[in-house]
Amino acid sequence: MYVILVYDIGEERVGKMLKLCRRYLNWIQNSVFEGEISEVKLKELQFLAKSIMVLSYDSIVIFKSRNEKWLQKEIIGKEKNELDIFL
Template identity: 65%
Template sequence: MYVILVYDIKQKRVGKMLKLCRRYLNWIQNSVFEGELTDVQLKELLYEARRIMNDEEDSLILFKNRDKKWLDKQIVGVERQSTDDFL
């Protein structure tokens, strides 16, 4: 499935969350990631994210779709990290 992940994490935990998300997804902008994940990978990512997060201070939002082709992506301005070059 194609996933867009957005998080808002307190500064003292943001480094750990960044490293975690980069293991599974492509970084596209501050606190925003995208990519293809299996169901198992998504469960692993969420399990590890919950271990980093403080439920009273932090949030993580997932947008899921079966396939990237059903998502119309438009970039206005500078693209932080292009994913178009990946094979």
């Protein structure tokens, strides 16, 4: 599946969450990640994220799609992290 993950987390935990999300998804810009991920890997990411979070304060929003082709992405301004993949 294709996901977009956005988090809003306390400043003292941002570094840990950034490192965790980068292990599973592509960093797009501050607190925003996207990419293909299996259901199992997504559950693993969610489990590990909950161990970093203060659930009464922090939040994660995950948008899911079966495939990236069903999403239209428009970038206005400079793209923070281009996802060019060279084979």
